[in-house]
Amino acid sequence: MTDKIDVKKVARLARLNLTPEEEKDYTEKFQQVLGYVDQIAEVVIEGELSTKDESLQQLYRPDQAIDSSVHPKDFSPYLENQFFKVPPIIE
């Protein structure tokens, strides 16, 4: 099912930086795992098989604003004057 996968491209999509050594290692492991996973293509799906799980309950609740007991200052080391400080975006 799969031709040669461009792991570097996938890593870019996932916002992961890979070293050349990692790229080689992941290319190998990727081929190995996908080679195994590709067997699902052989499974014949007869008729209309929904991808939804009918047994799952659907719970709805009204959209309500509530006061959260958790504030970013409780978990973020990057907070400055209520904002998350990041490096400059525009170069």
Next chain:
Amino acid sequence: MKLYQKPIHTLHQQRLAKEVTTEEIAQSVLQRITETEQRLGSYLAVEQSEAVMERAKAVDQQLQKGEEVNPLAGMPIAVKDIFNIKGQATTCASEMLKNFIAPYESTVTQKLLAQGYNLVGKTNMDEFAMGSSTEHSAFQVTKNPWDLERVPGGSSGGSASAVAAGQALAALGTDTGGSIRQPASFCGIVGVKPTYGRVSRWGIVAYASSLDQAGPMTRDVEDAALMLEAIMGHDKNDSTSLTATPPDLMASLRQEVKGMKIGVIQDLDLSACDSEVQRVFAENLETLKQGGAEICPVSLPNLQHAVATYYVLAPSEASSNLGRYDGIRYGYRSPEAKNLGEVYQLSREAGLGREVKLRILLGTFALSAGYYDAYYLKAQQVQNLIRAQFQKAFTQVDAIVSPVTPTPAFKLNAHLADPLQMYLSDAFTIPGNLAGIPGISVPAGFTQEGLPVGLQILGGLLQEEKIFRLAHWFEQNQTLSPPPLAL
């Protein structure tokens, strides 16, 4: 028998009869941690002894005053480091969350707090629960207490080794593809994955949300029932938590196995299993037959595709769930990042481990344009096929039994370089997660080498009572002669 070796329900009866105090129980467990932890490595964080002793003392004072006390009150219990405990680190065994302090409490630990449990520490695991040996922890390797050269299983390996070694009386784990049942089997303890939605996921770090489920890891089935009864129930903070009435598990323990119909999966090729695992399973079936259970073949033709299906669905959800670790709001941020793109890429490069990155890559690929239909959508269809086949099987039988894993605990480093071999160690547990059904792993025998082997009992959706009934009967009616632990 030392106090730390006993189940919670026995110790509770003993303290009600004034034969033992909660302080003595806590002292015994703390002492055991001091003696063994350096060799075992179960814990990422251990509570201050004074705090543990103080909580135990408070329970003893309640008992002295004649107040009613819960069985779990004051009992030293360990928690996998994936549950938020307010004010404490939740690292998920990742560099990414090494310095993350949980700002709120998970529902599960909140419920245990309501029972007065005595937190003894947070246990090691595979990073973000991705792995089957606990070797993917960013911080340390945990050993199997039966053989220190072997893995305890994973991802809840620290919880399993802690309970097996007596470093805790019970523990919490999470199970996405077998992460409670497989380490329970490798370490010779009881582990339960409830029906998906029985237990709230609020405050548990997400791996694959549609499959993740928390559950107890305990010394015996009755303790598992006590713990699960304490943590089940609907939670408005988790819309996937079930509104169904929680079952009366303690009542189910008093029932016979006679007349139960027990399915054996005819499509499962056991010849590829370790020969000792095959022997133990054959003996287990004999025990069940002698107890008056009827063994029936059941057909689950697509079970062979379960591992492949799981390794599309779980990584896909993981790639989405772990997108939040971007170095912006919390977690690790690379000090070398000079612009926004680098904040993401360099922080994730340094903060996430190899297996986690592999699964993020697999998931990102399966969800990417051009591949989505062939992988993600197709995997969902196969999942539904497997689910339908289980539902049909459970119209014919009360429970389905199989070995928990194809082999007993493997050696450290055995599968580290070969992800596929590692993945296949969950071949018998993954189907339960894909179908959303409950499963329990019960100690079932030992290999010639003295390694524990478990029996897996799967039930239909919401049928926890049946698997507890069977598991308890089986536990009480088999003869196990465990060899001594390695420490």
